[in-house]
Amino acid sequence: xxxxxxxxxxxxxxxxxxxxxxxxxxxxxxxxxxxxxxxxxxxxxxxxxxxxxxxxxxxxxxxxxxxxxxxxxxxxxxxxxxxxxxxxxxxxxxxxxxxxxxxxxxxxxxxxxxxxxxxxxxxxxxxxxxxxxx
Numbered sequence: 574x575x576x577x578x579x580x581x582x583x584x585x586x587x588x589x590x591x592x593x594x595x596x597x598x599x600x601x602x603x604x605x606x607x608x609x610x611x612x613x614x615x616x617x618x619x620x621x622x623x624x625x626x627x628x629x630x631x632x633x634x635x636x637x638x639x640x641x642x643x644x645x646x647x648x649x650x651x652x653x654x655x656x657x658x659x660x661x662x663x664x665x666x667x668x669x670x671x672x673x674x675x676x677x678x679x680x681x682x683x684x685x686x687x688x689x690x691x692x693x694x695x696x697x698x699x700x701x702x703x704x705x706x707x
Contacts, residue, residue, distance in 0.1 A: 589658040589686075592693035595619055597652040599626075599638065606634050610696040622700050630699040637688040637695075644681040644688075645670060658686055 595609040605625040612620060624631045641662075642649050648665035655661050659673045662685070675682040 589690075591615070592690075592697045593654060594652060594660075594689045594693045594696070595654045597638075597689075597692060598650060605631060606638070608634075608692065608696045610693045610700075612697055612700075620696075620700055622696060622703075624696065624699050628699070630695045633695050634692050637691050641685050641688050644685055652689065660686070660689060 590613075591611045592613045593611045595611055597606060597608050599605075600607055600623070603623065603625075604627070605623050607621070607623055609619055609621045612618075624634055626632070626635055638649070641652075645662060645664065647668070649662050650665055651663040653661045653663070655671060655673070659671060662670045662672075664670065672682040672686060
């Protein structure tokens with residue numbers, strides 16, 4: 574039997590269960606969200622979808638996305654999964670913020686993560702409901 578691998582774990586190590594947003598951005602011209610997400614079923618491949626803003630799921634995604642922008646205090650151009658429970662947010666002013674870079678007592682990072690989980694759930698629902706309409 575092999576020896577266990579000794580991996581240090583600290584408070585910054587975060588694991589997240591699917592569904593997870595892999596990337597997200599709003600497409601102004603098409604008026605909707607381009608989202609790549611990891612489905613909740615472990616053996617399914619990552620999916621890329623477009624959710625129109627005027628759909629039921631699109632209105633929910635819009636609400637969550639606006640809340641993320643409110644929390645970070647700037648317009649968000651793109652969100653990219655950085656591994657585990659971490660994300661990088663590219664802001665309109667050219668700045669980038671990572672959830673893991675925030676102070677441990679910063680409440681906005683955990684709420685942004687929660688809103689991204691909700692967006693992933695809406696993405697999965699939309700994908701399932703519209704699977705035959707591609």
